[in-house]
Amino acid sequence: MWIRAFVNESLIKSSPHISGARDVRWIMQQVLLALLPGIVAYVILFGPGILIHLGIAAATALGLENLALRWQGIDPQPFLRDGSVLVLACLITLAIPPYAPWWISFLGVAFAVLIGKHAFGGLGHNLFNPAMVGYIFLLLCFPRIMGQWPSAGLDAASRGLIDSASLIFTSAPDGIDGRSGATALDHVKTQATLMRMQSEMHADNILGLVGGRGWEWINLAFLAGGGWLLLRGVVRWRLPLSFLCGLGLAASIGFISDPELHRGLWFHLLTGAGLLAAFFIVTDPVSSATTPKGMLVFGFGAGVCTYLIREFGSYPDGVAFAIVSMNACAPLIDRLTQPRLYGTQTKETK
Amino acid sequence: MNRTLHAFKGGLKLASHKDQTRHIATRDICHPETLYLPIKQHVGMAAVPCVEVGQAVRKGELVARSQAYVSMHVHAPADGIVASLRDFPVIHPSGLQALCIELSVSERHDDDRLTARGANPADLMRLERHVIYDRIEQAGIVGLGGAGFPAHVKMHEGSLQHVDVLIINGVECEPYITCDARLMQEQAQDVVAGATLIRWLVEADACIVAIEEDMDDTRGALAQCKSDAFELIAVPAIYPAGSEKQLITVLTGLEVPSGSLPIDIGIVVLNVATVVAIYRAAAYGLPLTERIVTVAGDISMPGNIKALIGTPVQHVLDQCGGFDSATHRVLSGGPMMGIEILDPRAPITKVTNCLLVLERKLQPPASKACIRCGDCVPVCPIGLQPQQLFEASRSADVDEAQDLNLFDCIECGCCSYVCPSEIPLVHYFRYAKSSIESLDIDRAAADDARLRFERHKTRLSASESSDVDEQVSLADVSGLRVSELQNQVHDAIARARQRRKK
Incomplete structure (x- = not known):
């Protein structure tokens, strides 16, 4: 006889008794794989510094996740296994200049994991995208360090691993001044304040072909990774497409209204965190909208906000602030975009 | 077959696993020594036992009487003696017990009762409709697709309003289950007779028999009967196309308003096994005391078996070769909506369409x-x-x-x-x-x-x-x-x- 008393509830499984193949671990693995082309592009253009920061970030993320869960009396194993915290670490690292001191990525990840994620209740409960929370924290606290990106493809790329490590672990924040400069977005913004017209900047080396030297290639690498995620069904089209539409449309309007003051569509799509955001940040499921229409609103809003902050705000890239602002609206968006239910004539928005 | 089909929102394409049992003829199993008849095998109020301990009952005799509009009679599936009235394990999501009539089965006296009344639908249709309703109610028929809603109530509600479409649901969208497919294939004549009768009974303008598009044998068997009483329509095999609301949408493009019943939009949906049971009740006066159950999954002799209501699950599984209870578990119903059976003594009821043996997977947390x-x-x-x-x-x-x-x-x-x-x-x-x-x-x-x-x-x-x-x-x-x-x-x-x- 195989009678099982209804004592241990976990033994009894409620229907359905079969499940699909996807699990969170698989999803996170796909995301990490999709980030690889982008990371490779970073290494080629900026040298191996990012790898060191990735190591620091991953170790910090896993360690603090473990601690935070244990402190709450939760078994950390399933959470560490699923890889979501590694994705978080990767996303923050990609936003940090590759030769920033080591404690930058440590602090960023620590803030993201502890405040961005666990203070809100852990995986699945964070209102804001934790990677963006960590990045904004760094940007507000250490604006100088966070603004100093090495010039792509110059001496940075040829730097060796040991050289990079010594730079990251030993150098004072000021020590990197000579070897780094602003990004294309920074450049456009500072030059504009100097009353230079966009047409006068065309020849500027830093602007590269379309989206800033180096950045356009990095963005294309993220596009490749994102395309793969779309094909694998990890990411659905609504969020990335609506984000790119929002950003692109706003940029086009700006460009048409005054081409001398504003750069156009392709620059905005291919510079800064444009495509990284479209496929890896806007698509963070936890903090974005989840209804089909809501996703469109969320992505479009994030795109427009990104453009507005880039063009009119005081920070070079607007992605982080745009996403966090839209995160705050996500619950409301979800509520207002409930799809029509079976057997109802109009959508219910009680 | 020219009807345009409509898609319903959502759903899944699932591995059907139906080939395991689809091509095996339904077989009888030897009857158990004891039957346990829960007094509530349906939606609504429990029936009230009308037999005493020690009383001898004949096959088909009423043992528990319906006392409410939404309730149902229970009949003895075999000759025997009432051994006890007590709480007994039943198929229940939380493993609760329920009042059952324990029936010690006597030697089986097979007597063919199929001669009792005229079997021809045309003959039946000369009777007053309420006579047929009465026969259905007396036979204790509930929805055999799994919901267990008393059939006469559904039919009665149908008779009060105009019925545009009568849908006979043979879409078994749950994986593994093939009892309705086998029934339609093996007893196609009864399905046709039942459809004809019920269409007349509820005065439906149209009648559709819906099957899944991969039920080729079933389609063949029903098409052979060449009846013009109904349209035979094969719907795409998307889970849950066999769910009442979704099936209505697929076939008609209509949606049942939230909080309403299909009859409110002029539609009656009956499971195909219910239709056959109704026909037998009307034609032969046969009460519902047995049903076809699919036994599938990790078991050595899978197939569809004819089981008396009240047969302990363990008995059925033993008859099908048994299984390893240390590594496997048993579900009543399909893998998507079935209930895990926690006690093997629990009996088959009117709504048990499948016993599914699945491996107990030990997944990492x-x-x-x-x-x-x-x-x-x-x-x-x-x-x-x-x-x-x-x-x-x-x-x-x-x-x-x-x-x-x-x-x-x-x-x-x-x-x-x-x-x-x-x-x-x-x-x-x-x-x-x-x-x-x-x-x-x-x-x-x-x-x-x-x-x-x-x-x-x-x-x-x-x-x-x-x-x-x-x-x-x-x-x-x-x-x-x-x-x-x-x-x-x-x-x-x-x-x-x-x-x-x-």
């Missing part, structure tokens, strides 16, 4: 945290937001859950199936539904108590008053009040029941 990936949204056939409902259900936010239309959930399991965090979403939704229902019942009970108190108070004040006229008027006033409150209580209970029915 999942974090079970909702990452709001939204995978559950596009698969929900109702258009709910399972990830939002989950938060509301988990935090016991009753109002939020109802605002998110919790009670429209049909518990098909698509959301749980796709959930990458392996969250038992449907389990949460069921739990939330029953919590809300019990709240409603508590509220109704509180209203009832208040009502009694107020009656008591008016009685007291009435007896204190010496003026006869005043007493009368007071009684009148309070009487009004009382009936009004009583209505409120009844409404609340009716609402709770209505929800449970869904």
